[in-house]
Amino acid sequence: MYNQTVSNSTSKNVVKMRCVSCKEEYQDSDAGTCKECYEEASETEEELKREIDELKSKVSFLSSWSPFDDHHHHLSSSSSSSSFFSDVLLVATDDESPPVPANKAVLVSRSPVFKAMLETEMEESRSGTIKISDVSYNVLRSFIHYLYTAEVPLTEPMACDLLVLAERYQVKHLKSYCEKFMTSKVNGENAIVSFAFANQHNAKHLLEASLSVVMDNMDKLTKQDDYKDLVEKDPRLVVGIYEAYLAKQVNTAAASSK
Amino acid sequence: MYNQTVSNSTSKNVVKMRCVSCKEEYQDSDAGTCKECYEEASETEEELKREIDELKSKVSFLSSWSPFDDHHHHLSSSSSSSSFFSDVLLVATDDESPPVPANKAVLVSRSPVFKAMLETEMEESRSGTIKISDVSYNVLRSFIHYLYTAEVPLTEPMACDLLVLAERYQVKHLKSYCEKFMTSKVNGENAIVSFAFANQHNAKHLLEASLSVVMDNMDKLTKQDDYKDLVEKDPRLVVGIYEAYLAKQVNTAAASSK
Numbered sequence: 226m227y228n229q230t231v232s233n234s235t236s237k238n239v240v241k242m243r244c245v246s247c248k249e250e251y252q253d254s255d256a257g258t259c260k261e262c263y264e265e266a267s268e269t270e271e272e273l274k275r276e277i278d279e280l281k282s283k284v285s286f287l288s289s290w291s292p293f294d295d296h297h298h299h300l301s302s303s304s305s306s307s308s309f310f311s312d313v314l315l316v317a318t319d320d321e322s323p324p325v326p327a328n329k330a331v332l333v334s335r336s337p338v339f340k341a342m343l344e345t346e347m348e349e350s351r352s353g354t355i356k357i358s359d360v361s362y363n364v365l366r367s368f369i370h371y372l373y374t375a376e377v378p379l380t381e382p383m384a385c386d387l388l389v390l391a392e393r394y395q396v397k398h399l400k401s402y403c404e405k406f407m408t409s410k411v412n413g414e415n416a417i418v419s420f421a422f423a424n425q426h427n428a429k430h431l432l433e434a435s436l437s438v439v440m441d442n443m444d445k446l447t448k449q450d451d452y453k454d455l456v457e458k459d460p461r462l463v464v465g466i467y468e469a470y471l472a473k474q475v476n477t478a479a480a481s482s483k
Numbered sequence: 484m485y486n487q488t489v490s491n492s493t494s495k496n497v498v499k500m501r502c503v504s505c506k507e508e509y510q511d512s513d514a515g516t517c518k519e520c521y522e523e524a525s526e527t528e529e530e531l532k533r534e535i536d537e538l539k540s541k542v543s544f545l546s547s548w549s550p551f552d553d554h555h556h557h558l559s560s561s562s563s564s565s566s567f568f569s570d571v572l573l574v575a576t577d578d579e580s581p582p583v584p585a586n587k588a589v590l591v592s593r594s595p596v597f598k599a600m601l602e603t604e605m606e607e608s609r610s611g612t613i614k615i616s617d618v619s620y621n622v623l624r625s626f627i628h629y630l631y632t633a634e635v636p637l638t639e640p641m642a643c644d645l646l647v648l649a650e651r652y653q654v655k656h657l658k659s660y661c662e663k664f665m666t667s668k669v670n671g672e673n674a675i676v677s678f679a680f681a682n683q684h685n686a687k688h689l690l691e692a693s694l695s696v697v698m699d700n701m702d703k704l705t706k707q708d709d710y711k712d713l714v715e716k717d718p719r720l721v722v723g724i725y726e727a728y729l730a731k732q733v734n735t736a737a738a739s740s741k
Binding site (some may be wrong): 231240242244246247249251255256257258259260261262263264265266269270273274276277280281283284286288294308309311312327328330331333335341357374375398478 | 500502503504505507511514516517519520521523524527528531534535538539540541542544545546548550567568569570574586587588589591594601632633650656704715
């Protein structure tokens with residue numbers, strides 16, 4: 226039952242109300258919205274959810290086919306590869322893996338590098354084969370799948386490899402997808418390696434996130450092997466860490482003296 | 484200023500609070516949520532908006548190229564058509580319009596009818612040309628643009644023509660896009676025509692919406708030319724209107740007698 230209680234013993238008047246959302250009782254000092262605003266907010270939420278459903282259906286309409294869709298599993302069989310109308314092959318040159326079929330129109334539309342390659346009289350456009358070095362078959366497969374569907378399951382090594390490939394072929398959407406994933410995985414263990422990786426591949430958000438974690442663990446910094454490796458390989462970057470740390474200390478001191 | 488006022492003259496205790504959303508004062512009887520739920524709801528809204536942004540960016544990534552993108556405006560010039568890597572032509576047979584270039588892989592992925600046409604040894608797959616009758620060049624162009632981008636600007640006649648084409652080629656996503664638009668445009672003037680159209684093309688939502696508007700205007704029904712035409716062309720459908728109207732009257736009577 227809904228109970229209104231007024232205690233006039235103190236200077237504050239305590240009226241208990243019931244929240245229309247969580248159904249719990251609360252006091253006037255913990256009041257949130259009026260009823261009208263609550264109803265408006267609920268409507269807004271419904272509208273946003275409808276918009277999400279519409280956008281999801283658009284994504285599924287536009288990404289409805291890929292060289293790795295279920296019904297194209299057996300790419301080597303003649304019927305499937307003909308139904309896919311592929312006009313270009315991608316080959317990972319590092320292993321003895323089968324070529325990955327694709328459509329020039331898709332590659333050109335997703336990557337300015339493929340566009341330059343295939344629209345001009347380059348080796349790739351004549352031969353219909355694009356050789357990709359320093360990449361495994363699995364990473365190449367995931368890369369192509371992403372170009373067709375804007376989706377791919379990630380693990381940390383896969384995100385790392387795909388980010389490098391996305392940067393090489395200027396597929397911004399995939400690069401930020403991987404960067405977001407890697408940023409969510411930064412911790413005390415991998416912060417130094419992430420920081421160096423982010424610096425090498427111009428991944429700004431990952432750089433900031435990993436630098437922030439490195440600075441939260443300065444007491445352990447010099448004891449880590451990753452730190453020693455970085456001093457060896459890229460001492461300027463280590464200087465960058467110390468400079469950021471010093472600037473933070475100066476700022477904190479200035480703020481606390483105010 | 485925030486004022487709390489208690490009037491103990493009545494049995495109700497009136498405490499005025501300020502809504503954190505609209506900043507207006509309200510009484511405890513108009514209370515909506517507690518502060519905690521308000522904050523949660525705000526967070527949810529932020530999350531939904533972020534999800535919308537991500538989905539929009541996916542849609543734009545996946546729909547980044549179409550035969551009618553700005554940089555492919557002059558499809559007849561050799562450089563553009565080569566950069567588009569088209570492997571099939573669509574021709575509107577009703578007018579002397581230029582053929583519309585497209586990619587088999589896209590057509591096959593969006594329409595089961597094109598899939599059947601192009602994956603088997605039919606005339607279209609051999610010739611690389613798909614003839615489409617009963618359609619203008621403009622409608623065909625919009626149809627193809629939609630297959631590549633999931634977007635197209637609609638007018639009422641265009642929505643009508645595209646719905647018919649979408650039904651013919653089983654492009655469900657486009658059909659419901661057009662149906663939604665047409666449903667939003669149903670009014671007293673066009674309800675009978677919309678109802679007949681919806682019935683002919685199995686558009687359930689449009690059928691319900693237009694039948695409902697027809698039933699709201701029964702007093703003027705028999706005076707309309709569209710009604711007379713429909714009696715002439717499809718009297719069974721007119722019987723459907725009367726049956727629905729009768730059922731509604733019976734229901735209303737039953738509800739009010741309770």
